Amino acid sequence: MRRLVKKRELISMDLTPLIDVVFLLLIFFIVASEFKKNETILNLSLPASQSSSQIVKKEEVVIEITKEKLAYNSKETDFLQLEESLKDIDKKRALIVRIDKEVKYERVVKLLDLLNKLSLSNLLLVTKEDKK
Secondary structure, eight states: OOOOOOOOOOOOOOOHHHHHHHHHHHHHHHHHSOOOOOOOSSOOOOOEEOSOOOOOOTTOEEEEEOSSOEEETTEEEOHHHHHHHHTTSOTTSOEEEEEOTTSOHHHHHHHHHHHHHTTOOOEEEEOEEOOO
16 A cells, blocks of 8 residues: 655745846836936035026036146146147037136136137036025
8 A cells, every 4th residue: 555645845935026126126226327427526616606507418628626726527637738638629619617616816817818818718607506
């Protein structure tokens, strides 16, 4: 006589739907995230303004200026190197200029004179939004 022996089945949870959900969430957060390069190298305290903002995307040229430092496209530079860098750019290209509110007027004039000398007049002066 044979005895019928029942084998016990191990009960386990199917993890496939859980893994699918995790991958879907991962894909969602990757797609929904905005990856932004660091636009500024200098720590600036911008003055406030109530005017509307304008966004320029293509091939931005960013100039930042503080009391002691000057930066061109997120790289520290000086006025001589800046002049060399700006000689060959398109004259109609927008220049985004970020000026710290503590900068002396003579440094701003020096920068504006340099840009005028190179016939670069398409300037966008960046300010922070005034919350009034």
